[in-house]
Amino acid sequence: MHDLINYITSYFGSNLTPGAAGNFFWATVYILLVFVGLSIAVIAMNWLERKILAHMQVRLGPMRVGPHGLLQPIADAIKLLLKEDIIPAEADQLVFWIAPFIVVLAAFTVFVVVPFGPTSAITDMNIGILFMLGVSSLSVLGIVTAGWASNSHYPLIGALRSSAQMVSYEVAMGLAVVSAILMTSLHGLGFYGVAASGDTGTLSMIEIVNAQMEQQTWFIFKFFPLGLIAFTIFAIAMVAETNRAPFDLPEAESELTAGFHTEYSGFRWSLFFLAEYSAMIAVSSIAVTLWLGGWLRPFPNALAGRTWDVIFSFFPGLTFLALGAITFYNVARMPRHPLFRIQTMGLAGFGAVLGLIGVVLLIPEISSHVQNVFWFSAKVAAFMYLYIWYRGTFPRYRFDQLMKVGWKVLLPTGLVLLILTAGVGMRDEIWDLLQRVTHS
Amino acid sequence: MDAMLHISTLHYLVLGAALFLLGVIGVLTRRNVVIVLMSIELILNAVNLNLVALSRYWQGMPARMGGGAGALHGQVFAIFVITDAAAEAAVGLGILIAFFRNKETVNIDEVNLLKW
Amino acid sequence: MNPIVAQNPPVATPFFFYLLAAAMIIGGILVITRKNAVHSALALITALLAQAGLYLMLYAPFVAAVQILLYAGGIMVLFLFVIMLISIERTMKERQFNSQWLIGIVAAAALGGLFITVFTKGKSLFPDGHFTYAESGNTQAVADLLYGPHTGMYMFSFEIASLLLLVAIIGAVVMAKKRI
């Protein structure tokens, strides 16, 4: 018993991720935390997407289930779970059954290496970023099998489109990632001329963020504009990779009804939905980790020092307080009618919970622990907003145009970018070589 | 029992041999070219498993014998084998498609002409 | 990179080894026995992923990543694509094993016998080491062997491999395309 408590408490004060420290108990706790957090994020994202998109489109969005439709995602989840799980008679039963699980598994497993903070990750792998890319590419298998198993034309075309799209954009995505990985070991230029710590770069997600900290620059600004271009390539490719607008061809409603999951219903369909959203969060986390400094707060170097630390540590609490204030403003705007009493009370309760979280986060001990996760989530949330914004603004690409963008624009740009990044990073060596060649 | 619980290189080699055998059986008995190609992938993977296991073993050897932490030749070989497998799969499936277009079958025992 | 990582020896090694080994063997058997090529491919994917797990247990994370990225994410997708392009309904109704299947089994059994003989006779020749030593940056070490300025003894082979891939790409396109 004593040993057990020791085993559990031994992790406290460690500066490692639980996976790296080999502590099973805490690794399990972190896994549960991440997956519960992910599920909540997907639910919140579902509501936010509807609301934000609705307000972009001059309508209100869900308003009926709960105050301002807050309970809508839960109602939808219940509806989906209660729906009949139809397997078409002509479908390949086993493959049809297994395909959604492949997709969900691929989408969830990547979060094993996502660094929410220097110690707030399930584990840190030597090959972190490769693991993320590799496992997220497995979802293609699920999509292809789902389309094939449905044994119908529309899903098959949707699946072929989807997989061709994902495979193509993986290439451009990989090139952008490689250029970011190169930056971990290259000395900066000019204003950001801070030395990299070692000769060797790294693939570990945590080390990549640490490298950005040491080099005092987010990689999006490194070798300006090379980092920015790499980030842009990634940001385009990741939208295509997750099959979202304007690259949502596999689900092009107007052409293919619903793409590869046309024949799916109920619970199995909701798995695809879940996987799509967690994949969006996953690729956004890659982008945040590689280019936007991961868990680092804005200006960790320029605005360094105790005072700034304290000021920035107020942000998580203040954000929640602001959300709570907005909620209370809306409580005040609720119609004064007996029928709305429960809704008003519910909204007020929600605001109170938000405010309470805000107050709790203002406690220094807690805020110092939560800050990293907060900044990381805030950056990811910005990407999520971007996804919704794209969906509200852009028409859909045609398949050949999509391929053209991937292969004829992003891929060559990525290649040139990679060579330029390496060239700029190795400028001293190249200069030496040139001197030696010209002097001999 | 002890030998069962202490996983050594030998365990990996036995596993590799078993996979290799499965692959050989697949290649020799199946008619469907796709499955024959997949069996070849199994064989290549069996070899890879051996290579990586032996590379791990070699890392534990003293440096004067060529071992040490950097002795990852087996892993490098495994990477080359995977490259090879990719090339093989691409060409093999290309041939398969050409064959299928001409013969409308994917049975390997009907590949009995040198030229069409 | 992270030296502390290696100080913690892996836990429950035998359990995971046997789990993954079982997954591989069952996957392999399914590959060669399934009628439907898609089922075979899925079984093969399971086997390949289990093998990636074994690579991780062998402290070869880079090879594991390549295995997942290339094999499971790349080659198998290609296989699935091709299986979908060709009509498998008819193939499924036909005889699955060729006429010399008996000879094939016998030959394979002979090979297996050879393996067993070699294993039992020359057991002492086979390495029986236990893995307890530390891991260092595996990716960096592999990279050193591949491209290192002094230790990069495989650089030429690497270039050859890239050429091989180029030839394979062109070959596949020439073979598979209807009209070039």
Place this chain on the structure above:
Amino acid sequence: MTDPRTLSPLDLDTPDKTYLDANELVINMGPQHPATHGVLRVILRLDGEKVLGLECVIGYLHRGVEKIAENRTYTMFNPYVDRMDYVAAVSNGLGYCEAVEKLLSVEAPPRAQYIRVILTELNRIASHQLWLGTHALDIGAITPLFYTFRDREEILKIFEKYCGARLTTHAFRIGGLQYEAYDGFEKDVRNFVKFVRPKIDEYEELLTTNRIWLERTKGVGVISGKDCIALGVTGPVLRASGVKWDLRKAQPYANYKNFDFEIPVGLNGDTYDRYIVRMQEFRQSLRIIEQAVEGIPEGPIMAKVPKVMKPPVGEIYHSIEAPKGELGYFIVSDGSTQPYRVRVRPPSFVNLQALDLMCRNQLVADVIAVIGTLDIVLGEVDR
């Protein structure tokens, strides 16, 4: 190569050499398909994603409107025409009323003419707004739909105030109007013009220079002016192909000759030009409305028409420029109270003929864009 126009799109007799060579897929799109604007069924023959040909199957919404006309008096048939192109009911009514007026040799008084023009042009805007929203939705831009529907609502409100109905208005009567313009009609219309001008710029902001929109619409569904004329295609589709043909100018009806407006013409005849032409038509319609609302004369709204209409024996063809193209009514009278035969020339139906030609060698996604750009209403196609 044979001329693609001579091939039957579903000519499946071409030997399929192998399964692979023949990845010619026959896909059935509709009648329940979100992008076919109703119950149009399109049978597509595809080579991968390329369209080799297509065939429209229509008639799912057939109600026998033309046959019904033979059993109704001229007045009784008037509401039926609203149900053909239900998004441009006012235009349908205008065409029918004018045709019968021509047959009776009466003319609506000027005040009625002006109000007719205002309502018809408002309806043109509403129809184009609906087209824009659904067309953009088909191409994947979901937002314009809500913008256009928000603004279309204002037009429908004016209709509702004027005649009590929003969609199937039955606004006009043979010989003029039944209702006098309500108090504040002119103010409402003026306010609407002021309100909608910036909104049209707003739609254009979302789409006109959007790169993806350009890529999706430029060079898609190209049809030449010659082919248009050969197939009888009219309306914005014809004008986008460079043929300056608008019945409001070519053979002015109502009192369009009193108004100053231009006919926007495209160059390339692709989907983008059709989009631009329609966007310009919004503005031209607003111009007409402005002029009309300034110049509404006082006076009666109904001409002298007999209570029981018995047009002289004869036949008449009268066509107007509906939002979708030339809407013609061919009415044969045998001198009784009921028409002997009414034949409608619906623009959607004729324009739909061009679909096959416009989609050949394009991709599946373009079929959706082209169906959208043709702006068909199945109620009118099937009647």
